[in-house]
Amino acid sequence: MWDTLIIQPFTNVLLAITMVVKNFGVAIILFTLLIKLITYPLTAKQLKQTAAMQALQSDPRYKKMMEKYRDNKEKLAEEQMKLYKETGVSPFGSCLPTLIQFPIIIGLYQSIIKAMAATPLEILRLERLVYPFLDATKILPIQNRFLWMDLGQPERLPILGIQIPILAIIVVATTWLQTKVMTPPSTGAGDQAAAMTKSMNLYMPILMGWMAYSLASGLALYFLVSNVATVVQYSGQGRSDWSKILPFIKKKSPAPEPRPVVVFPDDDDEEEEQEAPKPTAKPSARAAVKQQRPQYKRKK
Amino acid sequence: MKKPLVKIILIFIISAALLAGCAMGPRAESAPGLSADENAVYVSNMQHIYKVDTKAGTELWRYPATGSVQVVLYAPPLLHESSVFVGDLANKFHRLDAASGSETWSFTEADGWFQAKAATNGDVIVAPSSDRNVYALNADGTLKWKYSGEFGYVAEPIILENSVIVAGLDHNLVSLNLESGEQQWITTLKGAMIAAPAYDPASGSLFVGSLGNEMLSIDSKTGKVNWTYGENGEISPIYATPILVGESLIFADESGKVFALDPATGSVEWTLDAGGETVAGILPLEESFVIALEKGELRAYKLADRTPLWTRTLDGKLYTTPVVSADKIVVAVTKGQTLLQAFDLAGNPVWSFTPAK
Structure with a gap:
């Protein structure tokens, strides 16, 4: 079901793009941008809802209500729900678009992995995923050389005899950039969400950098393009706070x-x-x- | 502060596991590599290569003694005299002592996985890699030469006197000078080649199938195509080496159809529907042959008239060509309860082998 509805169409679109542009690296970039474009309405809605929620939560009266019912969780929840209802702000408004996007992102990631088949068994599985009209015999396995990279292997650029993971470093930088420009302003000192965000800003680039360092460079390329596209999307909506950086x-x-x-x-x-x-x-x-x-x- | 931090770390671990699928080691899905001599079978699977006594089905040794997620082995081991040659997915190629399993040397200059079985004439060891290079090594493990293709290699090379034939994923079958690595000829096929060609010393012909739904006969001296079968859509992709039995060239395609062709002309002698998708090669026995279906069935047929002799069903998938050792048919199982299952020549189960933790 998952394979038929998500992985197979995604993989075939990726392969079709590869056949047109004749370069798997360029195909990954275009495919990631295409998915970002398709999911843009969801992203925009999510941003809008997040902003509305942040605005509501930063209001002094909201804070006062939080303070007032601090020891009565039941009453607090009741008042919050009443407030959400009356202000028209949905507490799940920013979650739903994310939830819808989640399978798409996972599907995109898995289709890139599938397309980079390197073992006979992986090639067999990929061959069976390809729609008949694409003629798998001509395109499999995918030629995964891009710039100095073998997209099926972790990336290293030899400079003066030292193997430097350039792509992983760029992924760390762009993930940091992304978390910085996307971070909402803190709604107050001691705010739990702010503490979480601060930790996330620290750990997310490290995690993504580690993944880019250890996984196939095709995936690292996807991380990079995805990060850049997200920053551009935020900037396009005027939500990026460049003064932080x-x-x-x-x-x-x-x-x-x-x-x-x-x-x-x-x-x-x-x-x-x-x-x-x-x-x-x-x-x-x-x-x-x-x-x-x-x-x-x-x-x- | 502590609670959110724990939450974040948990979220990251789950995300990393979801996205990376245990990214610590090489991320690869493959099937066990299997080889055999008269008394033992050698199987490379995940973190180890195991030597298993064919009579008793017991483990004689494993290499490396302690497994690591960084080292994964799937290439079929090459057995030559008292040595075992095998490469891994950590980009290393090893020579092991066949008696003890201890390492004699390792070659570490490759940048890609070793998935193909190597070949040797005793003096030169030819080891193709996924890094697009074919490495020729001296007996002491030093590099003799390397040849660069357009894509990785997963097929076993064939050494013919002074040349070595290498089938590539780049659709090219090449002949290289064994001493210098210089290219002698190149023939481009419609599809990628996953398995080695078969060689007929009598005619000097090579027989090779590809993912391009074709089986070709190619002159080993010139690279000239003698004939091609499958141009009219008769066959599906071929994942295994064909076999030469008597006067016939026999192979199975992915759909499970078995073909016997005249090696001289490529004309069809007979066909057989094996009853399921087939990736592994055919195992020839004295008067019969055995075919391993992907769904886990092992089927034996009489060679003369293709009468079914027996069928055995295993728990797991079959992607590896079975081998014969000490009058036993040994099958490597993918995603099964056991790694190896042995049958006598009549198809009766003899032993099974599951590596101890």
Whole structure:
């Protein structure tokens, strides 16, 4: 079922691209970009939902509610659900697109592995996956030489007699870049999510670098393209915070988007409508992000 | 702080396992490599090569003594006099003492896996690698020459007097000078070659099948194609070496159809439907032959009229050509309860071998 619906079509598209461009490395790049393009609506939705959730969670009244019901988890959950419902923010809104994307990403990864068949048994399995109209006899096994790499082997570039894992180093750098630009602003000191994010920023590049170092370079190439494409997608949506990476870049004063109005529920402790912060000439990155947050209103 | 950290580490471990599938060692899915002499069988599978006594089915030695995930062996071992030659997926090629299993030397200059069985004439050892090179080694393990092709090699080379014939995944069958490695001729086929050609010393012809749904007869001196069978879609891909039995060239294609051709002309003498997909080669016996079906069935047929003699079903898949040792048929099983299963020539089970942990 998984093979028929995901792996087989993915592998055949990858092989078809290889037949057209006559280069497996280029085919991996194009195929990864194609998948990123197809899943873009899901990514965009996920980003939108994440931003709305972050905005909600950074609101002082939300924090106050958290504080108020800190010792009553049941009541807190009830109030949170009520708040989510009334503000129209779904707590699972950013999870669902991710869940839908997950099998696609795994399928993409597995189809690249399948296409890089190197043993007789792997070639046999690949040959049986190929649709008849592609004529497996002509293309199998895939010629997996790309630049200085053998895409079926871990990549090393000999420089002055030293085998340097260039691709793994670039994967580490781009994963770090990706986690940096994607990291949402912290919603407060001691925030558990912020602590997790900080740890993730540290461990994710190490993990991906280790995988790129030890796995076939075809997969490392996929990691690299995927990282770059994700950064570009985020930047395209104006969500990347480059000032985190390049301190000399001052985040330009954003033309404040019309902020979504979110209706906040009645709360005896909180009577005033929160005003949007006014943009300054050179706002900090955090302030700039804050400006884009939705505006909350008390429910009348 | 501690709890989120534990969560993150757990998530990473699960993700790494999902994506990498135990990325510590070479990631490869393959079938056991099997060879035999009169008294023992040698099987390379995963972390070890095992020497197993054919009479008792007991392990005589294993190499390396302690397995490592970094070292994986699938190449069929080459047995020559008192030595065993075998390469691994850690890019090393070893010479072992056949009696003790201890290493005499290892060649470490390759950049790719050794999956093919090597060949030797006693003086030169020819070891093709997945790094697109064919390595010729001196008896002491030093490099004599290397030949670079367009793709990796998984097929066993054939040494013919002063030349060596190598079948490649790059669709090319090449003849190399055994002393210098210089290319003598090259013939391009429609598909990649997974298995070695068969050689007929009487006619000087090579017979080789490919993934291009073809079986060819090629002159070993010139590389000229004598005939091609399969041009009209008669056969499916061929994964094993054909056999020459009597006056016939016999082979099975992937669909499980067995063909007997006239080696001189390529005309069909008879065909047989073995009843299942076939990747392993055919094992010739005195008056019969045995075919291993992928689904785990071993079938014996009378050579004269193809009458079925017996069928045995094994627990697992069969991708490796069976061997004969001490009047026993030994089969290597992929993904089965046992690694080796031995039968007598009448098809009665004799012993099975599962490596001890």
